[in-house]
Amino acid sequence: MAAETRTDETDFGEVSRLKDRVFESVTLAAALFGIVTLAVLLVYVTVDAVGWLDWQFLTSPPHPLAEEAGIFPALVGSIVLMVLIALVTFPLGVGAAIYLEEYASDGRLTRFIQLNIANLAGVPSVVYGLLGLGLFVQLLSFGYGTLLVAAFTVSLLILPIVIIAAQEAIRSVPDSLRQASYGMGATKRQTIRNVVLPRSLPGIMTGTILALGRAIGETAPLIMIGVPTTVFGVPNGLFAKFSAMPMQIYTWSSYPDTAFQYGVVSAGVVTLLVVLLSINSIAILIRNKYQTERS
Amino acid sequence: MTQDMTTSDPDESDGTTASTSPDPGGFSEARTQTTQEGTSTAPTVVESRDLAVYYGDEQALQPTTMEIPEKQVTAIIGPSGCGKSTFLRSINRMNDLIDVARVEGELRFRGKNVYDEDVDPVALRRRIGMVFQKPNPFPKSIRENVAYGLNVQGKEVTDEAVETALRRAALWEEVEGKLDSSGLDLSGGQQQRLCIARAIAPDPEVILMDEPASALDPVATSQIEDLIEELARDYTVVIVTHNMQQAARISDKTAVFLTGGELVEFGETNRIFENPEHQRVEDYITGKFG
Amino acid sequence: MSDATAPDLSRRSGQNTREFAYRAVFFVCALLSILTTLAIVLTLLGDALTFFAEVSPIAFLTGTTWSPANDPVSFGVLPLITGTLVITFGAAAIALPVGLLTAIYLAEYASDRVRSVLKPAIEVLAGVPTVVYGYFALVYVTPALSVVFPTISTFNALSASIIVGIMIIPMVSSISEDAMSSVPDSLREASYGLGATRFTVSTSVVVPASISGIASSYILALSRAIGETMAVTIAAGNTPRLVDLTDPAGVFLNSIQTMTAAMVQLGASDVTGQSLAYRSLFAVGLTLFVITFLMNLISEWVASRYREEYR
Numbered sequence: 001m002a003a004e005t006r007t008d009e010t011d012f013g014e015v016s017r018l019k020d021r022v023f024e025s026v027t028l029a030a031a032l033f034g035i036v037t038l039a040v041l042l043v044y045v046t047v048d049a050v051g052w053l054d055w056q057f058l059t060s061p062p063h064p065l066a067e068e069a070g071i072f073p074a075l076v077g078s079i080v081l082m083v084l085i086a087l088v089t090f091p092l093g094v095g096a097a098i099y100l101e102e103y104a105s106d107g108r109l110t111r112f113i114q115l116n117i118a119n120l121a122g123v124p125s126v127v128y129g130l131l132g133l134g135l136f137v138q139l140l141s142f143g144y145g146t147l148l149v150a151a152f153t154v155s156l157l158i159l160p161i162v163i164i165a166a167q168e169a170i171r172s173v174p175d176s177l178r179q180a181s182y183g184m185g186a187t188k189r190q191t192i193r194n195v196v197l198p199r200s201l202p203g204i205m206t207g208t209i210l211a212l213g214r215a216i217g218e219t220a221p222l223i224m225i226g227v228p229t230t231v232f233g234v235p236n237g238l239f240a241k242f243s244a245m246p247m248q249i250y251t252w253s254s255y256p257d258t259a260f261q262y263g264v265v266s267a268g269v270v271t272l273l274v275v276l277l278s279i280n281s282i283a284i285l286i287r288n289k290y291q292t293e294r295s
Numbered sequence: 296m297t298q299d300m301t302t303s304d305p306d307e308s309d310g311t312t313a314s315t316s317p318d319p320g321g322f323s324e325a326r327t328q329t330t331q332e333g334t335s336t337a338p339t340v341v342e343s344r345d346l347a348v349y350y351g352d353e354q355a356l357q358p359t360t361m362e363i364p365e366k367q368v369t370a371i372i373g374p375s376g377c378g379k380s381t382f383l384r385s386i387n388r389m390n391d392l393i394d395v396a397r398v399e400g401e402l403r404f405r406g407k408n409v410y411d412e413d414v415d416p417v418a419l420r421r422r423i424g425m426v427f428q429k430p431n432p433f434p435k436s437i438r439e440n441v442a443y444g445l446n447v448q449g450k451e452v453t454d455e456a457v458e459t460a461l462r463r464a465a466l467w468e469e470v471e472g473k474l475d476s477s478g479l480d481l482s483g484g485q486q487q488r489l490c491i492a493r494a495i496a497p498d499p500e501v502i503l504m505d506e507p508a509s510a511l512d513p514v515a516t517s518q519i520e521d522l523i524e525e526l527a528r529d530y531t532v533v534i535v536t537h538n539m540q541q542a543a544r545i546s547d548k549t550a551v552f553l554t555g556g557e558l559v560e561f562g563e564t565n566r567i568f569e570n571p572e573h574q575r576v577e578d579y580i581t582g583k584f585g
Numbered sequence: 586m587s588d589a590t591a592p593d594l595s596r597r598s599g600q601n602t603r604e605f606a607y608r609a610v611f612f613v614c615a616l617l618s619i620l621t622t623l624a625i626v627l628t629l630l631g632d633a634l635t636f637f638a639e640v641s642p643i644a645f646l647t648g649t650t651w652s653p654a655n656d657p658v659s660f661g662v663l664p665l666i667t668g669t670l671v672i673t674f675g676a677a678a679i680a681l682p683v684g685l686l687t688a689i690y691l692a693e694y695a696s697d698r699v700r701s702v703l704k705p706a707i708e709v710l711a712g713v714p715t716v717v718y719g720y721f722a723l724v725y726v727t728p729a730l731s732v733v734f735p736t737i738s739t740f741n742a743l744s745a746s747i748i749v750g751i752m753i754i755p756m757v758s759s760i761s762e763d764a765m766s767s768v769p770d771s772l773r774e775a776s777y778g779l780g781a782t783r784f785t786v787s788t789s790v791v792v793p794a795s796i797s798g799i800a801s802s803y804i805l806a807l808s809r810a811i812g813e814t815m816a817v818t819i820a821a822g823n824t825p826r827l828v829d830l831t832d833p834a835g836v837f838l839n840s841i842q843t844m845t846a847a848m849v850q851l852g853a854s855d856v857t858g859q860s861l862a863y864r865s866l867f868a869v870g871l872t873l874f875v876i877t878f879l880m881n882l883i884s885e886w887v888a889s890r891y892r893e894e895y896r
Binding site: 023024026030031034035037038044045092093094095096099104115116119120122123126127131133134159163189216217219220226229249250253261265280 | 685694709808
Binding site for chain 2: 696697769771772773774775776777778779780781782785789790793794
C-alpha cells in the first residue's frame, strides 16, 4: 500500500529551503553583529588616537592641558599592580586547584567549595570593591587607595577565575601518568611536584595570564577602595598611592573638553588595549607552544 | 596477510561480488532481477552501481554493486568497520552530514541516481525512513515523537495516523492511554519500537535499519525481529546487523561485507548461509574470521 | 638476625607529617574561597545593619527618592532598582536573541573552520574592559543615536543598554552553544532521517533539547548586566529617578542611575567612614549582592538539569 499509490516515482521533488536559508543568514548576522560593532568602534578610537598617542603621551604625567597630558604614572601603576596580583593569585589559585583536583574526595564540602567558587566568579566587581573598602581599608587599615589594598582586592576578584583555569589544566593530565608515578613508589606530594605540575604548568600559566588581562581592566573596585583619580608619580612602595590606566581613562572621560574626550582618552584606551592584547598574546603563545609540544 | 590472499582471488570476487549483470540504460521501475539464483521476481527498489565512499583519504566502501528487492528484508552483515553502515547511510544520503565524506559511483532509487545534481537529499529522506542503532526518541511525548515526521513533512497529524503507526510498530497496546508521557520513560525495546513507529508514520517506501537491536536484551530483540518481518509486507527493509543468526532468521537476501569495505557475496539468505561461494564468507559465517 | 632479609616496608619517619602538611596548605588555599564569600557577607552586613538601624529596611526598599549626600537626605532604593532594570531590560533585548542565534549558528551551521575563527572572536567581546565600553557608549554610540533620536541626552540609558548588551553576548552564546553541542547527534540524525531541514532540526530538536542550558545562560547574562558598573556609570549618568513606564522614549533617552553607578558615585566622593551615606553604600551593595548571588545560584541549578538530561 505504500509504493503503489505514488505518482512521482523518480522525481523526488524539492523541499523548500527558503526558511533554512533565511534562518542561516539571520543566525550568521547575529554571530557577526557584536564583532562588527566592536570592530567599528575600535577603528574609530584608533583613528581618534592618531596624533595623540606618542612618546610624549606615554612618558608624561597627567596635565590639565590636553597637549601635555600623559599616561606614564598610570601605565607603570597598572603594570606594578598586575605583577603583585600575579604573585598573590598564582600560588593561592594553584594551591586551591591542587587540593580540589588531587586531594579532595567528591564529598559535600568539595561540592560546596566548587559551587562557591563558581558563584564568586559571578559576583559584581563593584562588590569586591566594597569588600576591599570594608576589610583592607577600614578593618586592617592598609590605607585608602594604596597599592597593597588594590592588589589584594583585585586578587580576590580574579582568584576564582585562576582556580577554575588551573583545575581544568590539572584535570587534563592523563591519569596514566599519575599511576606510573605511584607505581614507582612516589608519594602524593612527589607525584604532584614531579608529574602533575610540570605537565599542567603551561595550561595554568595561560589561564592565569588571561585572568590578569581581566584584572588590568578592572576599574570599579579601584574606585571603591579610594584609588586617586590623578597621580603624578610612580608608586614607590606597597603603601604608596598610585594610579592605574582604567582609573585614568575614567577620570579623563568625564572632562567635557573635546580634546580630552576624543584625543587624550582615545590614546589612553588604545594604550590599555595594546597592553591587554600583548598580555593575551603571551598567553596564546604559551598555549600554542604547549600544544605543539604535546602532539 | 598473504595466507588470507588465497581465499580472495581477485578474479573470483570480481565475478561474483555483484548479483547483477550490467545493463546500462534499461532501468524500468518493474525491472526484475536477473540474479544467478533466478528465483526472485520482486522489482528492484534500490540499486548501487560501483558505489564507493571515502572519509577524507580513507576509503570506507569499495565499489559496490547490488540490487535491493521491493518488500523484502535485505540484511547486510559483516565484522565491525567493514563498511556496512556506510553503505546503509549512503542510501538516504545521511553521509552528506559528515563534512569529509565523498561518494563515487551511483546509488539508484527507483532508477534515479540519488547523487545526481538535481536530487534534494531532504526530499529523498522523506521517502526512505531510518531507524538507528541506539534508540533515539526525542525528549518529547510519545505522541509528539510519532507525529514529528508528519509535522516535518507537512503532513496532517491525526490521532488515527499516530495510532496506526504505533499499531504497526506493535507498540500501541503498551502505550495506549499514556501517549502524553515522555518517550524517554519507555524501556529500551519500547523506545526502539517508538523510533520505528516514528519512521513509518510518514509512510516511507524503504526503511533502513542500522543494527536496530544491538542495544537491546534478547526478549526486546525478538520482538523487533518479529516486527521487521511484519513490516516487510508493506515496506522494503534494509537492515545492518552483526548478528548472523538474526540475518538468517529474518532476511530474504543477505549481503556479506568483509574488512576493507568490500562486498564479497550477495544472494538469497538461505543459499549464503548454507552454501556460500567464497571461502572467506564461509569462514566468517562459521566464526573462523571476523 | 633471622629476619634480616625481610623487606623494610615501614613508613619513613616524618613522611606522614610532611604529606599531611602539604595537604593542609592546599586545603587552606581552597578554603580561602569560602572565607572570601564569608568576608563579603560580613563586610556588607556589618555596615548595612548599622545603616538599617537608622533607616528602616522598608523605607529603604520602598522609598522613591535617592539622595544620600544632599539635604534633605533620602535613602529610597527604588529609583536605583528601576534604573538597573531599565539597563538590564535593554541589554537583554539585544543579548538574549543575538546570543541564542549566534549559538545556533556556531552549533548547527558553521563549518569547523569558521567556528574556530568565530568563537574566539566573539569571546573577545567579553574581554574588553568595561571602562572602555563605557567610553565607547559615551563618545561614539550616543552621538550616532542622536541622528535617529535628536532629543537624546548626553548621558542616556539607551547607549548604555546597547553596549552592555553587546558585552554580554558571549555569556549567552558560549553557554548556550555548550548546551547545544551536548545534544546527542543521534537526535539530529533521527530528525534528518525523517527528511528535516537544518532549520527544522535546529528549532524543533536542538533548541528544545538544550532549553535548560539556554535558560541558564540567560539568567547568568542578566545577572552580569545587573552587576555591570563602569559602562553604565560613564554612559547612563547619575540621575536617580523612578522610571515612568508610560513614556518608554523618556525612559531610554534620558539619564538614569543604576545601583552600581550610585555605589561608584558614593565611593568616589569624600564620604567619611562614619556617615550614613557611607553606610548606605553597603546597603545598596548588599541588595546587589543578594540579587546577583541568587540569580547565579538559580542559573547553576538550571544548568545542572541539562547535564543530567544527557548523562
